[in-house]
Amino acid sequence: MSLGIECLLATDTDAALQAARTLDKLNQERRAIETRMKEQALQHLSDLQQSTTHQDWTVCLYHPDWHQGVIGIVAARVKDSRFRPTIVFADDQEGMIKGSARSIPGYHIRDALDRISRTRPGLIVKFGGHAMAAGLTIHQSDLDLFRQLFEDDARTHLNEETFQIEILSEGDIEPRHLRLDTVRILKQSEPWGQEFGEPVFDDVFMILTPPRITARQGLIQVSCQNSNSRYEAATFKPDILKGLQAGNRVRIAYRMDINRYCRPERLRLMIEHIEPFQEERV
Known part of the structure; x- marks a missing residue:
């Protein structure tokens, strides 16, 4: 039984309080990992932008020290910050890396992965998702190839107007x-x-x-x-x-x-x- 379920089902106040404190500590640790990963990801992006003359239309990041449990949150944060389709990878097992993808309006991320998979059969070991979010697994050795195909697909199916952020407002409120x-x-x-x-x-x-x-x-x-x-x-x-x-x-x-x-x-x-x-x- 997971610690969260134990906390909810506890009939003893002291046991419930101890479980709650442990859960809170774990959550604080997760937040710290998330913040560190986001800072590393954005710094890496900044370094890339300074070393290249063009602006990528996608973001595809990997670090061997990143944690699988928060790559989805980090991908969402980076996507919000840069307004680009974003995939963040972390180590999985036996030379594999697992990615969490977040997209922007106008770019169906699951369909994009399907197109890449059909272009290079076997490159993506498995994937699934929907228009705005998806998950996938690839071989770590194929990361550079996948990154290029991801960028190529975005440039084929998007245009520069896609990156103009549109905010629909209800107006002011009394x-x-x-x-x-x-x-x-x-x-x-x-x-x-x-x-x-x-x-x-x-x-x-x-x-x-x-x-x-x-x-x-x-x-x-x-x-x-x-x-x-x-x-x-x-x-x-x-x-x-x-x-x-x-x-x-x-x-x-x-x-x-x-x-x-x-x-x-x-x-x-x-x-x-x-x-x-x-x-x-x-």
Whole structure:
């Protein structure tokens, strides 16, 4: 029986508490691994970009020290940061590496793997997934070949317009509705998906505090104000907050979320995009 199930089924308070503490420790270790892997992946990408004159249309990364348990999370983080179809690999067994893929709108990642598999039979040992996420296994010795075929496939089936990020917003929301009750109502419509995206809103805010890293690894937080109300806003995308300072007026596209890491729970705006606000002149 797994530790999580043991914790849920425990009839003794002390045993349940001990299991919960162990689970929390394991989760903290996983987060630390995730953060380290993401930092290594983004640094590797930065090094590649500085050493080449062209911009790849895909991201395909591998490191022998990376952990299989978090490659999916890291792939999602890198995809969000670079807005490129992304595959992150980790060692599997006997010369194999296992990859977790995340894609962007307009590029069906499972179909892409199928095309590569038909182009070079045997290159991909096994794969499966759907439009936006997939998993695969290849021989470590075939990584360079796979990386090139992945890039070639993307350049065949995508165009430069694909990489123009489009954010569909519901517009602004009245300040009286920016509260926890509204978030809880919205969450009743979950799960969100590719054709049923989580609602995004946008409005103009004044930044009150500069970005800071929170105790939750990888999360960057700022405080902002709108209509005399102060809000907590955060993102896992550090690049979009570069240069942001207290006093800036910005337009923020955000999702409404609940910060469950504090008591009592608080409303949190998860930033999808941020840009300087410019008054329209007549």
